[in-house]
Amino acid sequence: MSNAQARASVHTGAEDANGPVVSFRDVSKVYGQVKAVSGLNLTLRPGETVALLGPNGAGKSTALDLLLGLRNPDAGTVEVFGTTPGRAIAQGRVGAMLQSGGLMEDVRVRELVQLACDLHPKAYPVQEVLEHAGVTDIADRMVNKLSGGQEQRVRFALATAGASDLIILDEPTTGMDVTVRQAFWGTMRAQAELGRTVLFATHYLEEADAIADRVIVLHRGRILADGSAAEIKAKAGARRVVFDLEGPIDETALRGLPFLTSLSVSGHTVRIQSTDADATTHAVYGLGLYPRNLEVTGLGLEQAFIAITDAASAEENN
Numbered sequence: 001m002s003n004a005q006a007r008a009s010v011h012t013g014a015e016d017a018n019g020p021v022v023s024f025r026d027v028s029k030v031y032g033q034v035k036a037v038s039g040l041n042l043t044l045r046p047g048e049t050v051a052l053l054g055p056n057g058a059g060k061s062t063a064l065d066l067l068l069g070l071r072n073p074d075a076g077t078v079e080v081f082g083t084t085p086g087r088a089i090a091q092g093r094v095g096a097m098l099q100s101g102g103l104m105e106d107v108r109v110r111e112l113v114q115l116a117c118d119l120h121p122k123a124y125p126v127q128e129v130l131e132h133a134g135v136t137d138i139a140d141r142m143v144n145k146l147s148g149g150q151e152q153r154v155r156f157a158l159a160t161a162g163a164s165d166l167i168i169l170d171e172p173t174t175g176m177d178v179t180v181r182q183a184f185w186g187t188m189r190a191q192a193e194l195g196r197t198v199l200f201a202t203h204y205l206e207e208a209d210a211i212a213d214r215v216i217v218l219h220r221g222r223i224l225a226d227g228s229a230a231e232i233k234a235k236a237g238a239r240r241v242v243f244d245l246e247g248p249i250d251e252t253a254l255r256g257l258p259f260l261t262s263l264s265v266s267g268h269t270v271r272i273q274s275t276d277a278d279a280t281t282h283a284v285y286g287l288g289l290y291p292r293n294l295e296v297t298g299l300g301l302e303q304a305f306i307a308i309t310d311a312a313s314a315e316e317n318n
């Protein structure tokens with residue numbers, strides 16, 4: 001590459017067109033006794049839509065803060081588009097919607113969005129930003145008069161004020177009603193289709209299942225699982241067995257079934273999770289029972305998530 005090409009590529013970002021968007025290498029962040037992020041290795045590639053899942057305190061927000069340069073790692077390195085988070089942000093390559101941080105209050109929504117556009121090196125026209133974020137109807141409202149869900153939409157408008165290549169969203173749909181949430185994800189999909197990389201932390205597993213092409217499960221600052229939603233479900237390794245029994249149900253006998261990981265009984269219906277559904281079902285017949293309406297299904301992402309994080313907690317506590 002000639003010097004001129006190298007200089008040009010700094011502006012176009014062409015030098016990292018095929019490089020990672022985000023790279024965490026052996027990153028740790030400690031708060032006192034708490035290892036919020038622990039030896040994290042993670043690479044995000046262009047165009048991915050990635051969901052970050054994890055129970056409360058798993059380190060999701062800390063990981064996003066490190067990614068945005070809002071905190072510095074105690075060990076390891078974080079790079080965004082091959083440079084420091086601060087430089088990538090200054091180049092307008094990153095848009096973020098965070099949980100924390102209040103919005104400026106004594107201004108109208110339009111003025112706040114205009115300010116974000118003024119500050120963005122690759123800003124879209126303000127009217128376009130308002131429309132895409134679904135906030136034209138509240139553009140003339142004072143920011144301090146907004147409901148929680150409206151505030152979230154304004155935060156989204158601020159995160160998409162310009163053509164950022166990476167969009168970071170920390171629990172973006174908290175407080176949004178179902179209709180607004182669906183519209184929000186429609187807009188987000190459109191961003192992903194433009195080739196943007198989207199990373200979002202969420203507690204709504206159905207969102208991760210529906211939206212993300214990659215799901216990362218974080219637990220106590222470490223990655224427990226990383227793959228498509230289907231791969232995460234398969235990794236949990238368990239299946240659900242549901243059937244009805246007539247007459248009184250002997251729960252103690254059922255609890256002795258092989259490969260059982262959970263059991264619940266309500267009325268005549270027995271719900272089981274098993275790591276070997278065939279063997280467990282066989283053993284049900286072995287108890288002399290006649291299960292009716294028997295169904296064996298894979299786990300949903302939510303059950304898979306619980307199975308994976310519970311197994312990790314049990315291992316750590318042993």
Ligand SMILES: Nc1ncnc2c1ncn2[C@@H]1O[C@H](COP(=O)(O)OP(=O)(O)OP(=O)(O)O)[C@@H](O)[C@H]1O
Pocket residue numbers: 031032034035036054055056057058059060061062063
């Ligand atoms: N500023 C801080 N000072 C001390 N401890 C902190 C600080 N920020 C986070 N922690 C701790 O670090 C751990 C990770 O917190 P973090 O907020 O990153 O988790 P999270 O996965 O985003 O949780 P949630 O789902 O509840 O938002 C938690 O144990 C939390 O209490």
